[in-house]
Amino acid sequence: MNTTIHTTHGPGPVNNAETTVIRTRGLTRNFGTGDRRVRALGGDAGVDLTVTRGEIVALLGPNGAGKSTLIDLVLGFTTPTAGTVEVFGSTPRAAIDAQRIGAVMQSGGLLPDLTVDMTLRTIAAAFPAPRDIDEVLDLADLTALRDRRVGKCSGGEQQRIRFALALLGSPDLLILDEPTAGMDAASRHRFWDTMADRAEEGVTVVFATHYLEEAQNFARRIVMLDHGDIIADGTPEELGDNGRILTYSRDGATCTATAEDAAASDALARELLADPAVSDLRISAHTVEDAFLALTGDTAHTGKDRS
Structure with a gap:
């Protein structure tokens, strides 16, 4: 279907440079060449998206919709085929170098033989002014697991470790790709309570999820993608009503x-x-x-x- 819903959203005017966190214009990303070229993101006009300070935005879409491609572009993991992507008014690389972005990916990035505590302390050493380790452990609900080896942690617990790592630099933007995968219901609720607290502090949260109920209950804005295009954009109430x-x-x-x-x-x-x-x-x-x-x-x- 090509029906598009556009609604108002966000805590402030999207044209205010001080509140704009992510801004894409005409963004597209192709993979392959010639007859094998596949457009993963952006139709004829590309993707236009603006995310402002303090929003909690869910990216929803079926397999191949372009969610992970959009996240990769915002994180600077890949470059646009056409169009632009800005984070805090500059390039994604500049935002990462300034430690303004924290990311929680679906897998990887953990050493199984280290304890949870040692994992955080090792990564914290790379930051000029890391957040207090005890505070981060508490925010990620990991205090009781601090002495457990990462390899002995469940999939949901390892996701919480990645979340803790993302918080170490006190980022202004959190990018989360399936952040609660493997977590039980209670852990998911605690996780999103923490996200709501971060948003109240002005942190912007953008996450891709396969839990439709999670997006409805915890996101303040939902962006639906299909075949690489945005087909709906609004609050859960607006999309559901x-x-x-x-x-x-x-x-x-x-x-x-x-x-x-x-x-x-x-x-x-x-x-x-x-x-x-x-x-x-x-x-x-x-x-x-x-x-x-x-x-x-x-x-x-x-x-x-x-x-």
Whole structure:
């Protein structure tokens, strides 16, 4: 589908240079050449995206949508085929050199024979003024694991170690690629409580996730991508408040209907309830998952997203 939703968002005006954290214009990234060229990000016009100070932005999309490519471009891991990407008004490399970016990736970057504490202290030595180790351990919920070898930590615990490493330099921007992969529900909630606290301090958080519920509950803004393009951009409430779903039984069969708003759903409900063949009527609001499925047409995308 090519439907695009654009809504207002963010804590301040996006044209204020002091609040703009990420700015892309006409951004595209191709891989391969000739007949084997694949456009991973950006359609004909490229991707235009502005992220401002203190936002918590979720990147959602099916496999191959371009989420990880966009993250790689913001981190300077790859260069644009066309267009521009700025971080804090300069290049991604300059922002990293100034220690303004912290990143949590899906895998890698850890030495299994070191303890959690030694891992943090080793990386902290590279910073001119690292954050207090005890504070970082507490923020990442790792204090009880500080003497455990990294190789003995679970996948979710290792993600928390990567998160702790990302906090060492007190970054202004956190880039998170599937940050809660492997975490249990309680750990995910503690993680996002910590993210909310960082955002209150003015830290900007951009994360890619395969948990649609996580994006709806914890993001303040959701950017949906499909086939390398932004197809929706708004708050969870704006994307989810896209109508009502009516589910009911008629002559033993389960049926569904949609209405654009509450008034329309009420009118449709009265009409259905007047039909003696209708029973078990239920009305629910659209969710971010409903918007995701409607916009991408990806009915199979309910599991892990590894794009």
